Amino acid sequence: MSRTLPVALLDIALTQCLGRAGAPSIRNPANIRMMHQAALAAVTDTLPPPMSHPQAFGRLKARKVRRGTLAVRTALSSTELQKRVQALEVAGAIEESSVDAQSYSEEQLVSIYEDLLSIPTEESPTPQLTSREQDLNAVNAVDLRLLESEPDAQPTQNHSPLLAVLQLSRSPISLAEQQTKYGPSPEPYKRVLWRVECLLQRLEAAQARAGTAGVSLGVLTAAEGEALVRVCVDAEDFEAAEYSLSLMKRLGLSTPEPVVNPVLEAYASKGLVFETEQFLTNVLTAPPTETQRHLHVKAHLRAAAAPETIPESALSVLHHYESQHAPAPMNTYTMLITNLFSKHSVIARAQAWDIFTHMRYVAHPNPDAFLYTMMIRACASPFASYRGEAERALDLWTEMTVDKGLPPTVGAYNAVILACARSGELSYINEAFRLAKQMLDAHRDAHGSSQFRPNSKTFCALLEGAKRVGDLNRARWILAEMVRVGESDGAGRASVHITEEAMMHLLHTYTAYTPPFRRGIAVFKQADSDLDVSAASSSILPSSDASLPELAPEPNQASFTHLPPQSRAEVIAEVQSLFRRIHPLAAKSTASSSRYDDAFANVTVSTRLVNSYISVFYRHSSLRTSMDLFNEFFEKMGVERNARSYTEALTKCAMSKQGADKDTALGFATSIWDRWLSLERDMREDANRGGKALDGRIVERARTLMIRVLAIHGKIDEALDHVRAFVQDFPPPAIRTPRPWTTIRGTRTVLFAPRPLVRTTTPVEIPDDTVPPLLTFGDVDVLHHRLVALGRGKDIGYLKWVVKSYEGALRTRREKAMKKDGN
Structure with a gap:
């Protein structure tokens, strides 16, 4: 149931x-x-x-x-x-x-996490520009089509009825001038311009007889007119380009901004200010757009007469647009700041910082990542005051990455690391290494690989910090990492090369390094013979022959071990071993071939690299060995000596005050002095011809070092002769005239002025880098002590007058500079 x-x-x-x-x-x-x-x-x-x-x-x-x-x-x-x-x-x-349907495979999950963990990059939209070949083809097509519109040609079915009537009529206007200017020519664009002008004149004459106006003649399309303008610009025929724009207006064709800007870009790139402003006045019917304002400022910037002067006209145009409540785009400010930072002037550098602050106040409060990176990099400039610039760089870095939330880049990491490393303070140098660790560890993708790979600039920045504190352990580790990363460079990755700059920093680290072993604390056994003692002494102090790099390796060649050199002799041996690998003739020696030789293939032997190499001998070897190296090594390497080569040699002579080095110092300084005077004369002539300005500080340093060397060795009369020669070449009254004043650096309060409204630097904070060489008491104190010991009162009075004259002239110069602009 x-x-x-x-x-x-x-x-x-x-x-x-x-x-x-x-x-x-x-x-x-x-x-x-x-x-x-x-x-x-x-x-x-x-x-x-x-x-x-x-x-x-x-x-x-x-x-x-x-x-x-x-x-x-x-x-x-x-x-x-x-x-x-x-x-x-x-x-x-x-x-x-x-x-x-919603279940994911392992590959899909990895791709999802790759997208989530990837750092977004700003992609600038690329303008869709027609290629040059397409423009030429379009102009040639117009040329062939207009050829049929000649009086002898028959109209085709593609021609409009009005064009068919006009081509059979005879133009009452003479075209001799147009034929001379744009007549039959090998250039297709000129033929097109001439034929279009002929047709326009016929049209205008027919309209005048008929009493009508505004009839459109379909000779050119808008795309063909744009191609014609671009072809004229590529041929650098700017007059023809402007004439093409005028023909487009007469034909009733629109001239949008992408058609007008190429002509303006061509004028601005060549620095043609008059043509640029005439074009803006005659061609544009509306106020300039952001791009056109940028090109206007660019034209003034390219037209700057002296490359080392501040582009006041470009800055005036920039502030003029600001007064009209139409500021230029951010890339204009970036362009001007980049130009100011490229100049070897502290005033230009101060003006760049003021423009950056002013831009954030009146135009663009939020800079982009590129501008932040450039300002952080400026904190590591040689003209920066390193003590305060590292803190400023860290503030900008925090503002960029934390406050504004902009993703960091490799360039930004390199900039902030370099700014901290160049400060010379141990706390900031440790911060530079922490940032480098953060760069490699804090940004990893779904596979665990670092998204920021260190490049040569990263390692050079870390070497900057290591050399300033003499940390040889870190410097050797960085060199080993550069070799390892260069060897493990796989397909498609940017390789890390050991460059001349990296080796220069490494050699400076050897110079600043203080080895723990000293010969004075070594105790020899009583049973050792005199031969053993002499052998031990020869192993610690290298001879002059051992100072030159050998092309073939010796049996007891120093090895690059995990322990740093423990004595000065080991420092010299290790430096020689490194320099053998970058020697230009070392590649010819097959006996010294090693798998590490390719790591130094990109190192170029230059003057500053040779100076860095010899500085190691100045610090860790005898003056006799350094003198022999100075006299022979430059010629052997095929490089010339510069001002730094002589000042470092004179510094070594001035510091050699006892023992055998003191006897060698006077002869060494005297032998190189004539060559220094010749180099100084060449630098002064080059500055008079408008070349690089004479560095007053390095000339002053060389002269005062020679005076000190002569005074130490009792050559009082010769030292006084050098003082008199110094006063004759650089008289104190020449210091009284300050550098030329620029109104753009004025600080007087006015309603409007073509200068920044907000400043980062004040006139008091800007050092004067144009002061000629001068003498202070610290430069001649040794000579003064010797004169007092000898009781030479007249010479003491003369030396006091020289020092006070330079001090008074410098005080007058400062007062005149502060009185400028009513300050």
């Missing part, structure tokens, strides 16, 4: 099945059917057993008769339950399909 189950009981049973721990998922239709059967079995177990007695059967039948619709309702309820079960199965199948 079949048994009909209530729907409510089945729903309760299904709910209990689903609520059990470990219940099967409803996403699978098979599980739904299984739960349905379990629910039916559970409900069947709870029902009473069927009645077998006939009376009971009769009572049940009578009950069904009395409740005629109950069976129908129960049947319907069973059908509804089946529909619900089927709907549940369908829902489970849909849910399962949707879950399967």
